Amino acid sequence: MWYAVNSIVRETSRFGPAVIAVAACAMLLMVQIGLFLSAMNYISKPVAWSEADLWVGHAHAISFDEGRPIPQRWITRVAAAPGVAAAEYYLMGTAPLRKAAGGSDLVTVVGVPLHDESLGAGRMIPTELRAKLRAPGAVAADASELGRLGFARPGYVGEISGQSVHYVGCTHDFKRFTGPYVFCSVETARRLLPATKPNEATYILVRCEQPERAAALAAELRGQFPSMSVNTRAEFVRKTQTHWFIRTKAGMMLLMVTIISSIVALFVTSQTLYAATAAARHEYAVLDAMGIPRRRIATAVLWQSLWVGVIAAIVGAPAAYVVSSLLEMTGVPARFEPWLAAIGAALTITTAPLSGLISLRSLQLIEPAELLH
Numbered sequence: 001m002w003y004a005v006n007s008i009v010r011e012t013s014r015f016g017p018a019v020i021a022v023a024a025c026a027m028l029l030m031v032q033i034g035l036f037l038s039a040m041n042y043i044s045k046p047v048a049w050s051e052a053d054l055w056v057g058h059a060h061a062i063s064f065d066e067g068r069p070i071p072q073r074w075i076t077r078v079a080a081a082p083g084v085a086a087a088e089y090y091l092m093g094t095a096p097l098r099k100a101a102g103g104s105d106l107v108t109v110v111g112v113p114l115h116d117e118s119l120g121a122g123r124m125i126p127t128e129l130r131a132k133l134r135a136p137g138a139v140a141a142d143a144s145e146l147g148r149l150g151f152a153r154p155g156y157v158g159e160i161s162g163q164s165v166h167y168v169g170c171t172h173d174f175k176r177f178t179g180p181y182v183f184c185s186v187e188t189a190r191r192l193l194p195a196t197k198p199n200e201a202t203y204i205l206v207r208c209e210q211p212e213r214a215a216a217l218a219a220e221l222r223g224q225f226p227s228m229s230v231n232t233r234a235e236f237v238r239k240t241q242t243h244w245f246i247r248t249k250a251g252m253m254l255l256m257v258t259i260i261s262s263i264v265a266l267f268v269t270s271q272t273l274y275a276a277t278a279a280a281r282h283e284y285a286v287l288d289a290m291g292i293p294r295r296r297i298a299t300a301v302l303w304q305s306l307w308v309g310v311i312a313a314i315v316g317a318p319a320a321y322v323v324s325s326l327l328e329m330t331g332v333p334a335r336f337e338p339w340l341a342a343i344g345a346a347l348t349i350t351t352a353p354l355s356g357l358i359s360l361r362s363l364q365l366i367e368p369a370e371l372l373h
Helices: 002-010 012-043 074-079 127-133 141-151 186-192 209-222 233-247 249-279 283-291 294-329 338-365 368-372
Strands: 054-058 083-099 106-111 140-143 155-160 165-170 181-185 203-208 228-232
Touching: 002 368, 012 233, 012 249, 012 294, 012 338, 054 074, 054 209, 054 233, 074 083, 074 203, 083 186, 106 186, 127 141, 127 165, 127 181, 127 338, 140 141, 141 165, 165 181, 165 233, 181 186, 203 209, 203 228, 209 228, 228 233, 228 294, 233 249
Parallel strands: 106 181, 140 165
Antiparallel strands: 054 203, 054 228, 083 106, 083 155, 083 203, 140 181, 155 165
16 A cells, blocks of 8 residues: 555656546546436425425326415315415416516516415525515525526516516525526416406415424325325425426436546546556556556455545645636536535545556556566
8 A cells, every 4th residue: 555655746747637536537427416406406496495294286287396376265175184284376487577677587486475374485485575575576596596587786677577666685595497486475476367256266275284294284184175186395395306307307417417427537548547557557567567466466456456446536626616616607517515525535546446446457568578678
């Protein structure tokens, strides 16, 4: 092991490029995994950040984005069930926005009750913003989407579904990959979503008297009312992420890019280590001529690969943090977390010895006879 460490330290001209190349691959891997996991997080964040223990929707609502209109009267069914502490409506739908400065965009309108104990608003809409949104036609959007929507300053910003709206404040960290979220009260949402009838809602949110019994209560409601889909918050988050991941082209595309990045990282690492090992064949030939078993030479090569992976992971993590921060500044969800650095480092440190195994084929080039030339 110490021979491997000393060789890396002393032969910086040989192993330096290898460390840089592997560190770049580690950075790419960490950023790509961060992009994928951030997408998974943002797609279900309105559900995860709600205060609802149960989400009740149409039987065919297989994810948060796939909500369909349901009769408002279902709330009486849900509220009458033993163990239900509170129930409220949640409206959501797509609508066209005509900007005051010209142009248009497609937005996703989300209407929630705005009282202090609102289940839908949860941690999504700050308390001070809820008071402003109670005004008719008042809307809010995420801070990262204001430029795209033309919400430069509070006041009139255009029309949604032909209804005048005015911007009153912003939420934070609720990005969306398709139409941006526009938050408002349930009453305003009914005006902005004409396709949703006055006696319909998209979801019914439920708070349980005993949150630990949420799964049991969901099973009971599903058994009594097959026309309803009833999911705990965790179940609905998982279903939403799975649907986006498996059934949408965006999810599959991001997964394939992540896989391709991993393959490229493995290929570059293996070729870099192969080149470094091949360049040292004269030194290995000397060891072979001295009677050192090739098994021990191969072990030294693997130790070199491992230490290159460790150093590259240490260098790659800060680089990945910088790149992720720059992406976040441009509005791309690519949050970097310490646990992500640990995953990326573990993959890099694991990949390096595997690449070292591939590079062992360069040991076939060792011929002590070369020392006579």
